[in-house]
Amino acid sequence: MNYFSSDFTLGILGGGQLGKMILYETRKYDIATKVIDPSNEAPCKIACNEFVQGDLMDYDTVFNFGKDVDVLTFEIEHVNVDALEALEKEGVNVYPSSKTLRIIQNKATQKLFYTDHNIPTAPFTRFAYTSEVKEAVSNGGVTLPFVWKSAQFGYDGNGVKVIRKIEDLEGLPNVECIAEEMIPFKNELAVIVTRNPKGQVATYPVVEMEFHPEANQVEYVICPARIAPEVAQQAQQVAVEVSNAIGHVGLLAVEMFQTENDEILVNECAPRPHNSGHYSIEASYTNQFEQHLRAILDLPLGNTQSKVAGIMVNLVGAEGHTGNVKYENIEQIMELPGVTPHIYGKRETRPFRKMGHVTIVNEDIAKAREIAAEVKGTIKVISQ
């Protein structure tokens, strides 16, 4: 394939923020792109060569969109997998593959895949309906507390609930789900593994999610993770095992728990550029979006090491604010060294809506962490 020719087209399913960041990198290589998204206001619209409005879950829409591209990828998991499989049969290079997406798209299937492949993960039980979970709790098959997870269409914390007493199950959708044992953990870690169709593999350093001591919410994504080298090595090894077992192509972000006994358990994975890799834009030799492109175009993978330490802070809408967004004190944080805001361009803010992120880079990770705290305490996403 000659990617750098006018005959080549890369198709992307989903035109959101991740797609937009992939598109920046296609401009660097001058790769022609075509994007489909249900929203006519999708962020990708002004950065691709051709934009199509359409339903990503509709078989015909996805098939027709994909049949004349050379390589097809996605920036969101909720796409019609049957259409991807049909496109593969037509000779379209779909990366990651429909097989990969089938394993990951359904959380129950994903968890079963881990146990089938001896990949360490928290014990769980799969249920066809949430109503069955209640019965299992009643008859002692499942022990409180546990984590209920909807098998499908969970995204960014939706479809996940900690169940401490049986009443907590009330109001949950009666869908396919899993009940997962609650594992006390020291750290939540993530590793991005990349592979191209030739089979070259490149693994990013381990990142650490630092939680707010009270709110139990991720505050900082820190690279490199401040953990013992043996634990980091083990986390990278487990992530590569997941990647090998799946045989994926592209980026695979593997989220893991470091338990109190320093065991590594896989939580879940995502076959696409990931929030835990945003730090790489400023900190890494090769950012995750460029690496995803290199991988799916079967180009040599880039250097995954960091130039400097990187910390990412998500910009979420403040509580009590709904309406036209204002980034209060953004100019103050831009005065701090090594601070780069990324504004996603959503016009309306809502409490906890992801509106952007800020990256802090520094040669000294402790200094970066200090500046990150200052960023976090200064900028506010409010309504006007």
Added chain:
Amino acid sequence: MNYFSSDFTLGILGGGQLGKMILYETRKYDIATKVIDPSNEAPCKIACNEFVQGDLMDYDTVFNFGKDVDVLTFEIEHVNVDALEALEKEGVNVYPSSKTLRIIQNKATQKLFYTDHNIPTAPFTRFAYTSEVKEAVSNGGVTLPFVWKSAQFGYDGNGVKVIRKIEDLEGLPNVECIAEEMIPFKNELAVIVTRNPKGQVATYPVVEMEFHPEANQVEYVICPARIAPEVAQQAQQVAVEVSNAIGHVGLLAVEMFQTENDEILVNECAPRPHNSGHYSIEASYTNQFEQHLRAILDLPLGNTQSKVAGIMVNLVGAEGHTGNVKYENIEQIMELPGVTPHIYGKRETRPFRKMGHVTIVNEDIAKAREIAAEVKGTIKVISQ
């Protein structure tokens, strides 16, 4: 001004490669953009919110384009300055200003400005017509050899000729020009100075242009320049003097000679992102395009230091090749650590046409220089 609101628009005159790289950065801040370029195939077309086709030298076209934007900038100097001045009177923020552009647009005016402001520069004489240069040579007013430079519309080496004998003047356009003394120099250096309307100034490290030992052509742009710290300090100081004298806003790239006696002489300057700053995309805490935006939007300027050493190699069309472009061995150079190609997306190559650039970053500048030589010896821009 609220840049992060849907009411704000940044206008850019010129839709070429530099504009495209400015546009990447506007996406990061979600700033709405409007671009004008004479070509309907301009690289910026697919990365801006609104594209207008039009002549940048036509008063009415530029005035009408600029009158409803909040901030107006340019990525090329050849634009109608009278229209910019009229827009300033209408209250549009034009950065850099029409005054800055008037000083720089005409090389004779620029050189006179340096001498008027005691900025060191090579001795020269201004002529209204090239025919007058011949007379001056005949009567001994100008001594051979010297450098003939057209006062207007010189770009990327066009409009510059070394005159060793009087016959070398034959065939040159009979236009306003200067005859500049040839100064033997050790190094060609450049410094980018940035200033915002508030008056904050930030200066990038000195970069060095390394020439091919025989071909007298720039092969590598190297940051930091491998020169004595005192010389670097002097070069930065002279660049800041130029910037102060002009009172510019935005990016100012100052090209200089380090003479054999370690004097610094200003060659010329450009009020926009510059080839000598491309290394900053991969190597600097704040790349020149983001910095230009920060400056013209009166935001705090970013950190101009480098994370790692950076070397840039221009990708120019190989001799003997005209037609549909092919980047031979691009995959080989992508295997090297810290190597990022930037392909400008021109479909046709011609000998010496600028088709892209490659950046090489490394913690060790000597290692970066080694890899840069390998890049230079491997990739070829040829026709298919």
